[in-house]
Amino acid sequence: MVTVSNMTVEDIEVFADSLDVAQAASIFKRHGALVVRGLTKKYLADIVRDIENTARESLALLPLAVKRPEGWTTPNGTLFIPAPAGFERDKQIMVLGVGYQTSAAFFRSAFDDDAVNIVEAILGPNIELFMDGQCLYKEPVGGHAKELHQDSAYFEHRFEGPVASLNYVVDTDLVNGALYVVPGSHRLGTLPHIDTSSHLGLDPAQWSWEQALPVTGQAGDSIFFHYRTIHGSQTNRSAKPRPVFINRYRRVDDYVTVGATSAEGRAAAEKRAEEARKSEQRGLMVRGYRKFEVDQDD
Ligand SMILES: O=C(O)CCC(=O)C(=O)O
Numbered sequence: 001m002v003t004v005s006n007m008t009v010e011d012i013e014v015f016a017d018s019l020d021v022a023q024a025a026s027i028f029k030r031h032g033a034l035v036v037r038g039l040t041k042k043y044l045a046d047i048v049r050d051i052e053n054t055a056r057e058s059l060a061l062l063p064l065a066v067k068r069p070e071g072w073t074t075p076n077g078t079l080f081i082p083a084p085a086g087f088e089r090d091k092q093i094m095v096l097g098v099g100y101q102t103s104a105a106f107f108r109s110a111f112d113d114d115a116v117n118i119v120e121a122i123l124g125p126n127i128e129l130f131m132d133g134q135c136l137y138k139e140p141v142g143g144h145a146k147e148l149h150q151d152s153a154y155f156e157h158r159f160e161g162p163v164a165s166l167n168y169v170v171d172t173d174l175v176n177g178a179l180y181v182v183p184g185s186h187r188l189g190t191l192p193h194i195d196t197s198s199h200l201g202l203d204p205a206q207w208s209w210e211q212a213l214p215v216t217g218q219a220g221d222s223i224f225f226h227y228r229t230i231h232g233s234q235t236n237r238s239a240k241p242r243p244v245f246i247n248r249y250r251r252v253d254d255y256v257t258v259g260a261t262s263a264e265g266r267a268a269a270e271k272r273a274e275e276a277r278k279s280e281q282r283g284l285m286v287r288g289y290r291k292f293e294v295d296q297d298d
Helices: 021-031 041-064 104-110 113-123 263-270
Strands: 013-015 033-037 066-068 071-073 079-082 091-096 127-129 134-138 146-149 155-157 163-168 179-181 194-196 199-201 213-215 222-226 231-233 242-251 256-259 285-287
Touching: 013 021, 021 033, 021 113, 021 222, 033 113, 041 091, 041 104, 041 134, 041 242, 071 091, 104 242, 113 127, 113 163, 113 222, 113 242, 113 285, 146 199, 179 222, 256 263
Parallel strands: 013 033
Antiparallel strands: 033 222, 066 071, 071 079, 079 091, 091 134, 127 242, 127 285, 134 242, 146 231, 155 256, 163 222, 163 242, 179 213, 179 231, 194 199
């Protein structure tokens, strides 16, 4: 059993209304996690509307869902996974089909000056978006847990990897599914992951919730984390949905070398890591400039 230091949320916390970007970046670099209270409040009203519209739309489209290795996907891109016993349906929402392609407020939040200033202080001057924005949605009364994991198990990168900013959409506590983080775990490299009910996760015999720090917070709070920082969240035991929305940023020259959602897929993808190239992995720029590199187009 690995042990982690005894930290509190105050050790990794700053406030958007008195933001010191250098201090925020230094917390992130040291602990692999940073909480910025109130950072995305200004986008909330619009994002809540878009998320709830997408949830309703997804439930209406559920009869058209197509089976995938990860679960079932509705035509609007929402991923469902099996529901727990006693749930009102046999499938529950996991990743909602809302992002930069469908929600202007979500897209605007990715360009937030304070958020990008923090990322620039971590990753340097030239930054692109990685992925199209992601919304994890825990349904009420038993909505899925996301077991402790490192994002690098899903998308190993060539260089420093993406910085994620996970944003609370509702007040989030130990009942409805606060995010847990393990400060300092970004220095451990990518650990072996196994298949769990929420796809890749760490072996609970090695990493338990007791070793992780719960970050409770209000709607509009943001949690930045390194892609190797161990994190996860428990089930939603409240009577209301618990969504979060996530923006991910990376250096313009960074790219995925190993992409997977299962242990078997990961083992196969690791064998092809050397073949990975930047070409066709370019994201939209949020800061700086992309210089042309000849080998990008190999
Ligand atoms: O919904 C959550 O809290 C989990 C999010 C997460 O772990 C992830 O997207 O990697």
